[in-house]
Amino acid sequence: MSREFILGRVRSALDRKTGQVVPPPPPVWLLDTDWTLEEKLASFKEKLERLAGVVHMADSPENAREIVASLITGKTAVVSNATLLADLGITRLPGVTVAGQDSEQSRKLCAECSFGITGAAFALAQTGTLVMRANSQEARLVSLLPPLHVAVVRKEQLIVDLDELLTKIPKPVEDSSSMVLITGPSRTGDIEQILVRGVHGPGVVHVVFL
Amino acid sequence: MSIQETLQDSKLQLAIYTATGRLMDHRANAISPELLPRYQEMRQHAHDLKKHTIENLDHYMEEFEKNVIAHGGKVVFCKDATEVSDFILRLAKERGAHLFVKSKSMTSEEIDLNERMEHHGLEPVETDLGEYIIQLAHQKPYHIVAPALHMTRFQVADLFTEKLGVPREEVIEEQTMIARRVLREKFLAADIGITGANFLVADSGAVVVVENEGNARLTSSAPKIHIAVAGMEKLIPRAQDLAVMLGLLGRSATGQALTSYTSILSGPKRPGEVDGPEEFYVVLLDAGRTKLLEDPEKRESLYCIRCGACLNHCPVYRKIGGHNYPWVYSGPIGKILAPQFKGLMADPWLPFASSLCGVCAEVCPVKIDIPRVLLQLRSEITEEKQRTNQGGLERLAFKAFAWAMRRPWIYEWGGMMGAGLLGNGGRWISELPIAPGPVKAWLSQRHLPAPAVRSFREQWRARRTK
Numbered sequence: 001m002s003r004e005f006i007l008g009r010v011r012s013a014l015d016r017k018t019g020q021v022v023p024p025p026p027p028v029w030l031l032d033t034d035w036t037l038e039e040k041l042a043s044f045k046e047k048l049e050r051l052a053g054v055v056h057m058a059d060s061p062e063n064a065r066e067i068v069a070s071l072i073t074g075k076t077a078v079v080s081n082a083t084l085l086a087d088l089g090i091t092r093l094p095g096v097t098v099a100g101q102d103s104e105q106s107r108k109l110c111a112e113c114s115f116g117i118t119g120a121a122f123a124l125a126q127t128g129t130l131v132m133r134a135n136s137q138e139a140r141l142v143s144l145l146p147p148l149h150v151a152v153v154r155k156e157q158l159i160v161d162l163d164e165l166l167t168k169i170p171k172p173v174e175d176s177s178s179m180v181l182i183t184g185p186s187r188t189g190d191i192e193q194i195l196v197r198g199v200h201g202p203g204v205v206h207v208v209f210l
Numbered sequence: 211m212s213i214q215e216t217l218q219d220s221k222l223q224l225a226i227y228t229a230t231g232r233l234m235d236h237r238a239n240a241i242s243p244e245l246l247p248r249y250q251e252m253r254q255h256a257h258d259l260k261k262h263t264i265e266n267l268d269h270y271m272e273e274f275e276k277n278v279i280a281h282g283g284k285v286v287f288c289k290d291a292t293e294v295s296d297f298i299l300r301l302a303k304e305r306g307a308h309l310f311v312k313s314k315s316m317t318s319e320e321i322d323l324n325e326r327m328e329h330h331g332l333e334p335v336e337t338d339l340g341e342y343i344i345q346l347a348h349q350k351p352y353h354i355v356a357p358a359l360h361m362t363r364f365q366v367a368d369l370f371t372e373k374l375g376v377p378r379e380e381v382i383e384e385q386t387m388i389a390r391r392v393l394r395e396k397f398l399a400a401d402i403g404i405t406g407a408n409f410l411v412a413d414s415g416a417v418v419v420v421e422n423e424g425n426a427r428l429t430s431s432a433p434k435i436h437i438a439v440a441g442m443e444k445l446i447p448r449a450q451d452l453a454v455m456l457g458l459l460g461r462s463a464t465g466q467a468l469t470s471y472t473s474i475l476s477g478p479k480r481p482g483e484v485d486g487p488e489e490f491y492v493v494l495l496d497a498g499r500t501k502l503l504e505d506p507e508k509r510e511s512l513y514c515i516r517c518g519a520c521l522n523h524c525p526v527y528r529k530i531g532g533h534n535y536p537w538v539y540s541g542p543i544g545k546i547l548a549p550q551f552k553g554l555m556a557d558p559w560l561p562f563a564s565s566l567c568g569v570c571a572e573v574c575p576v577k578i579d580i581p582r583v584l585l586q587l588r589s590e591i592t593e594e595k596q597r598t599n600q601g602g603l604e605r606l607a608f609k610a611f612a613w614a615m616r617r618p619w620i621y622e623w624g625g626m627m628g629a630g631l632l633g634n635g636g637r638w639i640s641e642l643p644i645a646p647g648p649v650k651a652w653l654s655q656r657h658l659p660a661p662a663v664r665s666f667r668e669q670w671r672a673r674r675t676k
Contacts, residue, residue: 002288006289006442006500007271009500010268014268016266020269023262025262026262028451029255030450051470100484101484107432127468134479134486135480135482135483139483140427141431144431145428162453166450171449172414172449173281173414173474174414177476177477177479177483177486180471182471183470186470186471187423188386191361191386192382193356194383199389200390201471
């Protein structure tokens, strides 16, 4: 439509020619912070708890399953297709349904269940953040529609910060349409700046480290 | 509500002061040297990045487009508001779409997108809680980051009862849950989701959206079609630049190192992905931006990342609030954007309504020198007035002033007269029943300092003759 017109105007405003070489941009600024696993775990816990999130430490796969089981007792849960969750036996807990590969069915489950249970691609220690990438294992809506979110994360997936994430993955949407960083529960302060959690996304976030 | 009414509304004054004050505190904590020792370096880096991108914008627009297409999406170049609504209307017609969910976007406010869509019988629903309230009340956002900053829970209670037919509810948590229930149905039924973009990433063809509620995630994930509407100045070269840009945006806006949700999105859902939109469009909007680019002196106005820090810190914004600015962008950044987008003479008073205290430039995360741009705009407006022979009285006054200042005896005589007149701080002028309007208004709020009994010149003469 107006593509050529707009690009032409931009070029003439900037006094540039079509295809003119661009000087190199300022160098990438990514800090390299080296933390031990203990430091990372402590920081993640502190940061997420400050946002009213809850962090659990599992000492074995059985323990991880027990923690999740006790959280969802008596409630319904939709579980993502992550192999980790199947391996841990979380998909076989009572009240649990697997999201599956069908978009409509997965969406329906997410809209009905109390809990959404997922893995995570990474966790960021500096901010208490979960990194979710959409793919066949993780549907977008499992960590979004249910009022409560539980993520099970292996300690090896815990990295320091956004800088480390973007160093590891310089092109976050190269092989997934979506990378979402989740830092604590959904929140708003739009009425009189009073904090309310769970306005659209989950109001409660649990992270189980294994 | 006029400036006068805003100043006299003590509850509103308190609300603006408290809200902006809290945001100032959050920012100050987040950028403190203990937490962010290299904050000033980050700002300079962000400034350099935006400068580089803006000065080579055509290149990054093309690179962005290429990568969006590679991921199965489309970029729609729109030169004005009409082209945006034409595109959306056509797509709506082709897909049989009627219900739209929207997440907060200043760009869509800028082009009155909701009004345009409603005019054509479509139903756009704002889903950010503050924006939803504003939409129900048929108002414009009061603040870039906190759109309903000026409204109380009681006003929201009235509004929800009137517009949604729900029983009156004054508890904020419950009001929020009412909005959640109403909007959840809209999300699940919507045909198309429209978001804005905080950043557009050239090397990834990605749209980046930052939020706390989850409504932008729902808007971009639940409906079958996702449209992101963004000004073309939102580009940054690389995804890796997000570390600095996101870090500055969240901290400057609300004091958050990262907001609750940051979505980095490109293209429709890929083969094998469970859910996500089937179509993905990015509207790249000009609407005055290329004109702004032409001016190397003021081009930096386009570096803005809409954090709202300059509003929170501005002594003028904090008194007059967000609705007394002529356009959707309020505060210091609004003062430099409005004249450049809407025309210099649309509101020629605007760049002058500033004390040039400079706090806006000091807190700007991308180091836009707002006071300098304000001065530039002022001089352009004054030139324009001279060219069109406006402002005759003002020019006459300055001519008289220059004439008097070149004649010491007039200066001295004036000083004596002034000392006599203002002996008690000019109080009598404000008490005159027919005092000249602006003088009376000024003196009704404050008194002039009483001049010295003996002027400097008199004292100097006395010393010399001793």
